[in-house]
Amino acid sequence: MTPADLSAAIVRILAGLQAAGTLGAGSLPTDVVVERPKNREHGDWATNTALQLAKAFGTNPRALAELMAAELRGVAGVAAVDIAGPGFLNITLDAAAAGELAKTILEAGEAYGTGSDLAGQRINLEFVSANPTGPIHMGGTRWAALGDSLARVLIAQGAEVTREYYFNDHGAQIDRFARSLLARARGLEAPEDGYGGAYIGEIADRVLAGTADDILALPDAEAQEKFREYGVELMFGEIRQSLHDFGVDFDVYFHENSLYESGAVERSIERLRELGHIFEQDGAVWLRSSDFGDDRDRVVIKSDGDAAYIAGDIAYYLDKRSRGFDRCIYMLGADHHGYVPRMMALCAAFGDQPGTNMEILIGQLVNLMRDGQPVRMSKRAGTVVTMEDLVDAVGVDAARYALARSSANSQLDIDLEQLSKRTNDNPVFYVQYAHARTKQVANNAASLGVERTEFMPELLNHASESELLAKLSELPRTVAQAAEFREPHRVARYLEEVAGAYHRWYDNCRVTPLSGGPVESVHRTRLWLNEATGVVLRNGLALLGVSAPERM
RNA sequence: GCCCCUAUAGCUCAGGGGAUAGAGCGCCGCUCUCCGGAGGCGGAAGCGUAGGUUCGAAUCCUACUAGGGGCGCCA
Structure with a gap:
């Protein structure tokens, strides 16, 4: 029950x-x-x-x-x-009806906690999408943890999810990146508007080492093109590797540039023109986004003939829809929230439903703190703290858990001291330790001959057992809510409660008899509850992309 | 000036209309003759301010205050 x-x-x-x-x-x-x-x-x-x-x-x-x-x-x-x-x-x-749950959970195993609220939905979840002009910083890291966890939660509710990374390999920032690489390779100062971190030197060296010709001997324009071509590839390889090491792998890495090469940008603008939402003024091509709730119209093609950034987004959205996604979820940083109205407007301009076909989640900034002061410097990046810095300091599990346990729309301060120096005082360890404890208890039970040969749920009648069972019963609802509200942090908070209930139960109810005592029905039955708790903790941690160690 | 997010315990954060507002850390006590004390038990300590809606508000609405972010033919 x-x-x-x-x-x-x-x-x-x-x-x-x-x-x-x-x-x-x-x-x-x-x-x-x-x-x-x-x-x-x-x-x-x-x-x-x-x-x-x-x-x-x-x-x-x-x-x-x-x-x-x-x-x-x-x-x-x-x-x-x-x-x-x-x-x-x-x-x-009655105790038996409540206790039955332990058996139900074990029978369901990995499926316990899943549901079908989103069955049949095809969801495109785009997150991180950091420019390949440098390492991933904390904002992207938060999205990596939260986005990947959200993907897992949506999948657990039956959705078909594609994790997607939009690779901005077109436009002025990439040009600045290429100029910065070239300048560094020639031993010059970084350009005024360029990138200056130590990684620029590393990438520049690798470009030089990886190309057969002496590209520094080429004219600037050609040399810069070589640095752009290879530098972006190397940078992106690094980003993919960082994400992979973080436990996040995307199904699709989409290249912005491909939208221009394929003509998709022109075609999508043409489509909007046919729909009557495009006009020309001052030599530029505009989207009449103010017809769809934006506070002003937006330039799509600048008067110099170059595409504005939104041109890529227009084509990209159409591309996602043409690939059959009912819902396109975008996870953006707080510094892009001003972009939301025009994105929703372009969605509506195509005749789609903003909020349904397009959904935008905004995540607030995250600060790394040490000794009460924000940590701003990174060895490699020069200015921003990177995903690698955080993982080096605290490890993947603690990093992902810390980032995924808070709501995206609250700013977050993460204390490196708490996550690294005093690792055992960290919430992720509290949860992981509870899981390890279920394993230890199971091992002890096995060595003393306690087995799950019988199950008498009415014996699970201690107050702490009632509490634990009640808590275990809430996993399905917690996951369903996490999916509905796009808030994976609910899973983390829930797991902390499960861990607490388990520790209290452990202190009150022994699974193994005192030494010399007989193995009784109550011990065998409690072993079911112990195992069921392990399943819940394991399934929950999996939704967060955090490991469930068998010993600490 | 306009827009978005936030304001809950000393700190970091949960709490999506219900009964006595929670967790981790920190602080003060206690707890092991037997599954790992990385645990458990007890204590001190809190909803920014002012209104409104409701039988009932931390939660919804308005105003104000404070903090963060954003308002390009940049990307």
Whole structure:
């Protein structure tokens, strides 16, 4: 008996009451929320359904609660139903019905926690998309952790997800990058508007070492082109490697330049022109984005004939849609939030639904802190702190967990001291240790002959077992909400609660008998609960891309 | 000036209309004759301000204050 089972039972009861004429006409909910009450004196589960629906059914909350309670008491596994306050229903299960969950979880295994809310949806999830002009900095790192985890959560809800990286290999920033490489190779200062980190020297050296001809002997324009061609390739290789080492691999690395080479940019602008949303003024080509909620119109082709940045986005969006994606989710940094209205406008200009076909998530900035001061310098990049810096300092698990455990729309300060020097005082270790402990307990149980040969769920009746079971039952709902709200951090917070409940259970309920004592049914049954906790922690950590070690 | 995000414990953050607002860290106590004490138990400590909606607001709305970010024919 899980909260989901109770919820379904309540929906059936309401329908039954209405069919019997006991309730007036009123639209029935398809799902009601059943929650663990904060105060254990209020039972195992509680719902405020009667308070919320009474008005719609033309009755008062207390009366509706009475009707529902009478029916609920007849549901198998329900031990008691009380009505409290203005109309809360407090439900107590019998221990066996609650304990059954341990077996359910073990039978489901890796599938426990998955759902089908998003079944059939084809989602394109674009994140990171950092320019290949330098290493990935903290903003991109946060998106890598959060985006990859979101992808996993969406997949767990049945969506078909393509992780995509938009590779901006076209335009002025790349030119500056190439000029910077060339200048460094010639022993000159970086250009005024160029890039100056130590990595520029490294890349420049590798370009020189990797090309047979003496490209420094070429005229500037040709030499710069060589540095652009090979330098971008090398930089991008490094970015891919950093991401891979971070546990993030994209299904598609999309090259902006390909949109220009294939003519997709011209074709997409032509399409908008046919739809009547393009006009020309002052020698430039404009998108009438103000017709679609943007605060002004936007230049698509500049008066000098070059494409503006948005031209690539127009073509890219159309390309994603033509590849069959119902939803295109973009994860952007806070410094790009001003770009959102024009993106939504171009979506609408194509006749699509902003917010549905196109969804944009904005992530606030993240600061690395050390000794209470922001860390701004990176050895390699010169100015920004990179993904590699963070991983070097704290490791992949701690880095990903720290970045994924907070909501994207709050700014985040990450304390390197807490994550590195005192690693055992870190939330990720609290969770990972709980998982390792389930393994240790299982090993001890095996060596003492405790096996899962019998399962008597009514023996899981200690208060700490009730708490643990209740917490384990919430994984499916947590994952579903994380997917619905695009908030994978919910999974991390949930796991911390599971870990706490497990540690408390461990201190109260032994899986192995005291030395010399007989192995009893209760030990064998508790082993199921121990294993079920391991499954939940493992499945949850997997959604965050964090390892579940068997020992620490 | 306009737009976006944020304001909850000493710190970093959860809490998407419900009952006594939580976690980790830090601080003060306690806890091991038996599954790893990297644990557990107890304590001190908090919703920026002012209104509004509601039976009920940390949560929704408005104003204000404070912090961060953004407002190019840059990318």
